[in-house]
Amino acid sequence: KTRNGHEPEFLQAVQEVAETVIPYIYEHDIYFGKKILSRIAEPERLISFRVSWVDDSGEIQINRGYRVQMNSAIGPYKGGLRFHPTVNQSVLKFLAFEQVFKNSLTTLPMGGGKGGSDFDPKGKSDDEIMRFCHAFMSELFRHIGHDTDVPAGDIGVGAREVGYLFGMYKKLKNEFTGVLTGKGLSWGGSQIRPEATGYGAVYFAESMLKTIGKSIDEKTIVISGSGNVAQYAVEKCIQLGGKVVTMSDSSGYIYDKDGITQEKLNFIKELKNVKRGRISEYIKEYTTAEYFDGEKPWQVTCQLAFPCATQNELLIQDAESLVGNGCICVTEGANMPCDINAVEVFHKAKILFAPGKASNAGGVATSGLEMTQNALRYKWTREEVDNKLKEIMKDIHESCQQYGAEKDGYINYVKGANIAGFVKVADAMLAQGVI
Ligand code: NDP
Numbered sequence: 001k002t003r004n005g006h007e008p009e010f011l012q013a014v015q016e017v018a019e020t021v022i023p024y025i026y027e028h029d030i031y032f033g034k035k036i037l038s039r040i041a042e043p044e045r046l047i048s049f050r051v052s053w054v055d056d057s058g059e060i061q062i063n064r065g066y067r068v069q070m071n072s073a074i075g076p077y078k079g080g081l082r083f084h085p086t087v088n089q090s091v092l093k094f095l096a097f098e099q100v101f102k103n104s105l106t107t108l109p110m111g112g113g114k115g116g117s118d119f120d121p122k123g124k125s126d127d128e129i130m131r132f133c134h135a136f137m138s139e140l141f142r143h144i145g146h147d148t149d150v151p152a153g154d155i156g157v158g159a160r161e162v163g164y165l166f167g168m169y170k171k172l173k174n175e176f177t178g179v180l181t182g183k184g185l186s187w188g189g190s191q192i193r194p195e196a197t198g199y200g201a202v203y204f205a206e207s208m209l210k211t212i213g214k215s216i217d218e219k220t221i222v223i224s225g226s227g228n229v230a231q232y233a234v235e236k237c238i239q240l241g242g243k244v245v246t247m248s249d250s251s252g253y254i255y256d257k258d259g260i261t262q263e264k265l266n267f268i269k270e271l272k273n274v275k276r277g278r279i280s281e282y283i284k285e286y287t288t289a290e291y292f293d294g295e296k297p298w299q300v301t302c303q304l305a306f307p308c309a310t311q312n313e314l315l316i317q318d319a320e321s322l323v324g325n326g327c328i329c330v331t332e333g334a335n336m337p338c339d340i341n342a343v344e345v346f347h348k349a350k351i352l353f354a355p356g357k358a359s360n361a362g363g364v365a366t367s368g369l370e371m372t373q374n375a376l377r378y379k380w381t382r383e384e385v386d387n388k389l390k391e392i393m394k395d396i397h398e399s400c401q402q403y404g405a406e407k408d409g410y411i412n413y414v415k416g417a418n419i420a421g422f423v424k425v426a427d428a429m430l431a432q433g434v435i
Pocket of ligand 1: 153154155156157197225226227228229230248249250251308309310311313333334335336360361363364
């Protein structure tokens with residue numbers, strides 16, 4: 001706390017893990033006294049750098065870029081890049097810390113990292129985005145590599161940005177390697193990568209619901225966000241017979257009592273990914289839907305909820321209204337969207353709750369599959385990657401069950417994910433000694 005007192009998001013993430021992992025350490029002599037959790041909580045390396053670029057009006061702009069290389073005990077650093085004005089060291093350290101456990105859970109050999117910039121992509125022209133990405137990579141390239149650190153996308157970094165970043169890396173290094181994931185299909189990308197986080201979260205929810213004899217079919221579902229994760233969570237819910245009634249962005253949410261169909265979702269994909277518009281425009285196209293400015297969708301009655309926008313978007317009062325309205329399952333698509341108090345409400349009510357490090361691990365798992373395909377210079381089909389993703393999500397669910405089952409049979413997925421993720425990294429760190 002003394003070293004990181006000014007980093008609230010990071011402290012929140014470490015506290016949540018410590019609460020479940022420390023009791024486990026006390027019960028297992030091999031981990032006791034080795035300061036493993038303290039070591040995991042200190043980044044192996046943290047790089048911060050200037051990104052200067054020229055905007056369309058000829059003005060010089062300056063942003064700060066970061067890469068947090070958190071832990072490489074089980075593989076090269078792996079984790080996304082986030083471009084958003086709220087990015088700072090605390091946010092990236094929290095994300096990198098979570099990533100260590102998440103990557104360990106995927107069963108693939110990937111360490112944890114995260115990076116990004118306080119650059120705001122909103123309202124920027126395509127040329128400005130390109131110049132920024134090139135400037136960002138002109139420093140980052142010396143710290144990453146396909147066997148060292150493999151970044152991917154996150155908030156504000158999608159296929160377009162990964163393209164510009166990869167182009168500059170390739171030029172500077174004069175090599176074509178799998179140094180970034182989330183690449184386009186024609187230049188090294190994997191099938192299913194764009195879909196993987198959202199689809200994976202829904203596969204995870206399916207596994208949880210199965211434990212209580214239920215499924216996605218015919219459930220009313222509330223989803224927040226309208227970016228990459230939210231879009232594909234909605235798509236998979238629709239395919240499995242669910243009725244999704246909300247989506248949102250940072251300005252507000254839409255409520256469609258008739259349910260968002262694939263056709264309506266295609267409209268949202270075009271609106272968000274191509275036109276880069278606001279979710280409020282949905283009600284101009286679908287006039288029976290409603291828009292709630294400045295609000296979040298957690299008051300809407302549902303059986304299933306998927307927070308898929310950003311950290312701390314679901315607080316205690318939101319959790320209470322979800323539970324009060326009969327919600328039986330909350331699956332995090334985003335990273336840490338539910339704060340600690342909200343999670344406590346779900347646990348007290350004994351409803352199903354999946355922490356992001358387990359339920360949104362499908363994205364990084366498929367990135368891991370992209371790395372393997374790049375290394376093999378080979379391509380798996382859509383079905384092959386989707387089947388691997390399903391298997392990985394099932395395995396993660398089983399690990400959570402193994403370490404998270406309470407005496408009364410309730411599965412505490414937070415505890416399960418934290419301990420399962422910890423054990424693999426801790427064992428590797430013990431084997432490698434104090435370094
Ligand atoms: P996108 O940038 O594609 O979408 C983010 C969505 O969240 C947008 O709808 C955005 O609205 C909204 N949002 C962003 N910031 C805020 C805020 N402060 N308040 C309310 N809404 C906000 O990002 P992704 O879908 O990729 O990521 C969403 C979450 O999922 C993040 O927590 C990310 O870390 C996590 N995640 C993503 C993975 C991936 O593969 N992409 C993998 C694992 C986790 P607006 O359009 O107004 O900005």
